[in-house]
Amino acid sequence: MQRSPIVLLVAALFAGMTALLVIGSFVSRSPIPFVVAVPLGATAYFMYYHGSGKLLESLRRRQVRSRQRQHERTRHARGNRDRGGFGAGPRARGDPRTRGEREARFGVGLGGDGSGSGPTGWRSEDPRNRVSATSSEPTTAEARSVLGVDPTADQATIKRAYRDRVKDVHPDRGGDEAEFKRVTAAYDRLRE
Structure with missing residues (x-):
């Protein structure tokens, strides 16, 4: 916590003037010193809050909470993205991602035998052992x-x-x- 003695001294002077104005308002039975004392008292309070370091500490706490909320939001969003979306789950490393990649790697059709038999047979054999359809x-x-x-x-x-x-x-x-x-x-x- 960072304290500022000069600001605290000025805040104490404002608080003292506020107290004198409030007492003067009661003694003179006039509302004018009281009207002047209210903003002076508010100024004294905010100067004390700043000078004692409580304002800085409050701002730091808010910033930490904001960062934590942001981290939670990005972690939650990243967690959904890492799953693959729509229950797809993660792909194995090196698996083709698109139909074009599958056709290029395994042959003309998705079955790998050139018949276009569909996606059921395209993983029947280890792709690393196959000769590429493209050179x-x-x-x-x-x-x-x-x-x-x-x-x-x-x-x-x-x-x-x-x-x-x-x-x-x-x-x-x-x-x-x-x-x-x-x-x-x-x-x-x-x-x-």
Whole structure:
């Protein structure tokens, strides 16, 4: 709590003048000193509240409560978003998100056999063991050279190299979109 002795002294002087005006109002039986004493007393009270540090403490408590409420709101909203919405639950890492990604990864139809048999059979086989329907995916050696990591690099090193490389080639930062896709494909290949 921060105290200000000068403000407290001025508040005490105002309080003393307020008391004298109230006593003078009763002695003279005139309402005019009392009318002057009311705003003077209010000023003395607020100056004391400020000078004693209680005002600052009250403002800090309000700010902390406001931050806690904001944190609760964002945590609650983030909690709903992390679940996937509509009861979908979290996806496994690397699962395709859209129909186009599923078709590109598993074949023409959703069944993976080219028949378009629907979504029931699209997970029947581990996608990492399948040969890509498109030739755009790099080999492991090509992916390592794109990211600039050696064959003994662990997942943390690969991730760090990917993030550093993306900073240079991301289209939002003035990079080339094709190169960005190439780096992302390389990272996806090494992540599997």
